Amino acid sequence: MHLAALLFASALSVGTLALDNGVMRTPPMGWLAWERFRCDINCENDPKNCISENLFIDMADRLAEDGWRELGYVYVNIDDCWSSMERDAKGRLQADPKRFPGGIHKLARYMHDRGLKLGIYGDMGTHTCGGYPGTTLDKIQIDAQTFADWEVDMFKFDGCYSNATEQEKGYPLMSKALNATGRPIGYSCSWPAYQGGLPPKVNYTLLGQICNLWRNYGDIQDSWDSVLNIVDWFFENQDVLIPAAGPGRYAFLKVF
Numbered sequence: 001m002h003l004a005a006l007l008f009a010s011a012l013s014v015g016t017l018a019l020d021n022g023v024m025r026t027p028p029m030g031w032l033a034w035e036r037f038r039c040d041i042n043c044e045n046d047p048k049n050c051i052s053e054n055l056f057i058d059m060a061d062r063l064a065e066d067g068w069r070e071l072g073y074v075y076v077n078i079d080d081c082w083s084s085m086e087r088d089a090k091g092r093l094q095a096d097p098k099r100f101p102g103g104i105h106k107l108a109r110y111m112h113d114r115g116l117k118l119g120i121y122g123d124m125g126t127h128t129c130g131g132y133p134g135t136t137l138d139k140i141q142i143d144a145q146t147f148a149d150w151e152v153d154m155f156k157f158d159g160c161y162s163n164a165t166e167q168e169k170g171y172p173l174m175s176k177a178l179n180a181t182g183r184p185i186g187y188s189c190s191w192p193a194y195q196g197g198l199p200p201k202v203n204y205t206l207l208g209q210i211c212n213l214w215r216n217y218g219d220i221q222d223s224w225d226s227v228l229n230i231v232d233w234f235f236e237n238q239d240v241l242i243p244a245a246g247p248g249r250y251a252f253l254k255v256f
């Protein structure tokens, strides 16, 4: 009886701590373009590897046809360098028309038709890390709405080209803006990685309330040394990182 009451209480407290958008109750699994494909936009000379709708369609086919989806790998995530260098006439982000001729909405439908989910990338700041249009504080609402209109399922918000004050405003504001669209969109915050990843600079209580997922450490490179280095960091800081995680709020190892 005592144990049952205790379990109930802890389940309740997790429920109130986590971002209440219903998604990512278990750790999200899937594929992200960055580690392997970076900002390769050279589709003329490197059509198989460039950041284009074909790449994400290919990966979706692999997840859906080779058994990955059944194991839970359902997210297909676009990273940087997907967009056009210009916003459209209404101030909205738009996909590069040559590399994504069908547009992001069509790509999201392609995923959904196969039981998969689409993730997209943006940056809290004047530019993305790769130099594409960023999401400054005044653009947060319109960008959240654009992603919802496209039926995107997850959004990674990077933090290049903004300072700590802007990030402190922008990350919670985006959480509110995504919620206001009415579409449940998993929210992945790179914020802690820009603050050294650890308390007291990073407030994991707050992060758990506004984000489903967070980035705390460096980019993974294509080497075992890099994997080890990241695993070591998580091992060394596990006392801080473990209590921060729970249903709806997870650390995001850029390994997937």
Ligand SMILES: *[C@@H]1O[C@H](CO)[C@@H](O)[C@H](O)[C@H]1NC(C)=O
Pocket (backbone or CB within 6 Å): 020, 021, 022, 178, 179, 180, 181, 182, 183, 184, 185
């Ligand atoms: C928005 O937030 C409210 C309150 O936390 C929650 O009940 C609702 O499910 C959220 N909606 C979305 C789409 O995230």
Ligand SMILES: *[C@@H]1O[C@H](CO)[C@@H](O)[C@H](O)[C@H]1NC(C)=O
Pocket (backbone or CB within 6 Å): 163, 164, 165, 166
């Ligand atoms: C952060 O950037 C904003 C907008 O560019 C600027 O007004 C502010 O002074 C900056 N704050 C710090 C601490 O650098």
Ligand SMILES: *[C@@H]1O[C@H](CO)[C@@H](O)[C@H](O)[C@H]1NC(C)=O
Pocket (backbone or CB within 6 Å): 203, 204, 205, 206, 209
């Ligand atoms: C961390 O954020 C929580 C939730 O917003 C807040 O209650 C708490 O005071 C913050 N902690 C620190 C040390 O700022």
